[in-house]
Amino acid sequence: MCLFKLHRAFPGLILALVAGHIHAEPTVTAAATTMEAPVRAQDWQRDLDLQHWGSATFHADLSSAIIALSAAHGATKCTVMLDIAELYLTHMLLYEARTTLEGITPVTPDQARRLRVLKNATSLLSGQAVEDFTGSALNATNRPDRAFWAALQAIAHADAGMLSANIRGSFSGLGLQSRAALRQMLPVFIEAATELGEQAHAAAGLKLLAELPDLADSSTGQFLRGRVEERRGNNASALKAYFLAAEGWDEYAARARLAVADMSLRDGGSGALLSAQSILQDGAEAWRGDRYELEILKRMARLYAGTGDKIEELLALGRLLKRFPTSSEAKGGQEQAKQLLNDLYQEGRSGSYPLSEWMSAHLRLLPFFGAFPAFPAHTEALADYVLGLGATDLAAKEYLRAIHEYSTRDSQTHKSDVTRLTLKLADAQRQAGLLPQARATLEAMKLETVDPQHDAHATLAAKVLSELNDGPALMQTTLTAPTPDHLRDLGMALSDAEEWGEATATFLQLWKDHPYEFAFEDATRLLIAANRSNNSAAISKVARAFPQLTSSAALIDLAKSLNATPQSLMPLSAEKVADRLQSLDDAFQTIKNTSVSP
Secondary structure, three states: OOHHHHHHHHHHHHHHHHHOOOOOOOOOOOOOOOOOOOOOOOOOHHHHOOOOHHHHHHHHHHHHHHHHEEEEHHHHHHHHHHHHHHHHHHHHOOOHHHHHHHHHOOOOHHHHHHHHHHHHHHHHHHHOOOOOOOOOOHHOOOOOOOOHHHHHHEEEEEEEHHHHHHHHHHHHHHHHHHHHHHHHHHHHHHHHHOOOOOOOHHHHHHHHHHHHHHHHHHHHHHHHHHHHHHOOOOOOOHHHHHHHOOOOOHHHHHHHHHHHHHHHHOOOHHHHHHHHHHHHOOOOOOOOOOOHHHHHHHHHHHHHHHHHOOOOHHHHHHHHHOOOOOHHHHHHHHHHHHHHHHHHHHHHHHOOHHHHHHHHHHHHHHHHOOOOOHHHHHHHHHHHHHHHHHOOHHOOOHHHHHHHHHOOOOOOOOOHHHHHHHHHHHHHHHOOOOOHHHHHHHOOOOOOOOOOOOHHHHHHHHHHHHOOOOOOHHHOOOOOOOHHHHHHHHHHHHHOOHHHHHHHHHHHHHHHHHHHHHHHHHHHHHHHHHOOOOHHHHHHHHHHHHHOOOOHHHHHHHHHHHOOOOOOOOOOOOOHHHHHHHHHHHHHHHHOOOOOOO
């Protein structure tokens, strides 16, 4: 596009035209293979002139320069290299310009001066501040585009005062740059003017931008239009432009999403917050790796907090911590996430979440927070909860997950945690009917007698062995403080092995140590074992207690009959023999009916 057309859109650039700083571009014919370099003006342009080279003749200009370079020597060669660097700058090929400049060694003072100017310009056009801008030729008072370069220095150096002093003149200086520089720098100056409240210059800049339709209709143009409207207080128009800009995939699209989020947070209404959530979610993967992604994640967390969605807020914080672990925001994000995790799992334990929703959230949070110190405890809490609901297989999987989470950390510090979780895993396997697996889990633990959880391990092992009907192994277990269930199971195992004396002693211990746990069935088994071992004292004791343990008259009579003093030996009549045999048959039938016979 011819720059004469731009002057109608932005009157400030007419000054540059009148001063003779805008040149007509030479026509390139199809037959041309090389071109002579344009004659360079000897005023301020001799150091740097981004309109010295045509915007449509890059290939021909570069070819001519390379041919000239091949025949040049000494100072002439350095001059050609400086021209090539300036040509790259003209077309905003900043990497190529910087690389070229790094290989130049000036021969004359003028070349040294020009080299410094070109390096300064490359830095400023790249968004990098110049160390000594005051002494740079770009800041010379005879340069009509001095304000343009000074504004770039102010932006790179975040110097608001310097920017304010140069922003108006920078637009005139912009008209003295190449078309490529104009395209890239115009959005920068429009935004700078907007932020400084220079509404007239910002509006004029938008009109100039409209002469570049591809740029005006892009995310860049829509964002700038939205920013200008927002500064004017036209929020509806601003949002409309931001929404259009947010459809893109570039930096300005990311900034548009941030702008929508900020406006929604200021509004505070649920509709505005939900709308902003949708915009940020749709573009969450569109821009990655710099400050804008970090800011988007921060806004997402705030938006979800505003709507009370703890799970999505945590996920946003988790992505922030994963993507930017060394940022200043990460430390605060960690503390915030810790509290939210505590709240979430506490609410889960209290039944505030359906199990499916809690489990889904747990699996989504795991990749982000699995390394948190408290996360294995949260996993354990979930496993305890689902085990209480009878979901034994799911509980076992979560116990295994928690064990794995601890296993990646210091083994000695978390040894007791791993032991506790392994016992819970074995118990979940037992409840699931996976008795061989539960036995293998317990046998692999190898706890020492002094371990605080040794008894818990032995108790659970006794349960598993009992349910496996492995009496011999059960009889080998020893507990410091045997539980009622263990004594009961051990007594039954001893009875099965016909170790009647030890069985009697075990049931008596159950009665003595846990009187309130001593049930009628236990008394019946004790009575049988005592009778088989001829322990009259035990028979007498349990016979006297039978009336308090059962209301069955038949069983009470049985106990009394076993405790009765035998009649003196004498020859039995046929009638008495029949009575004794009938009585014995009745006794065995009664025992059989109790379902506790050995």
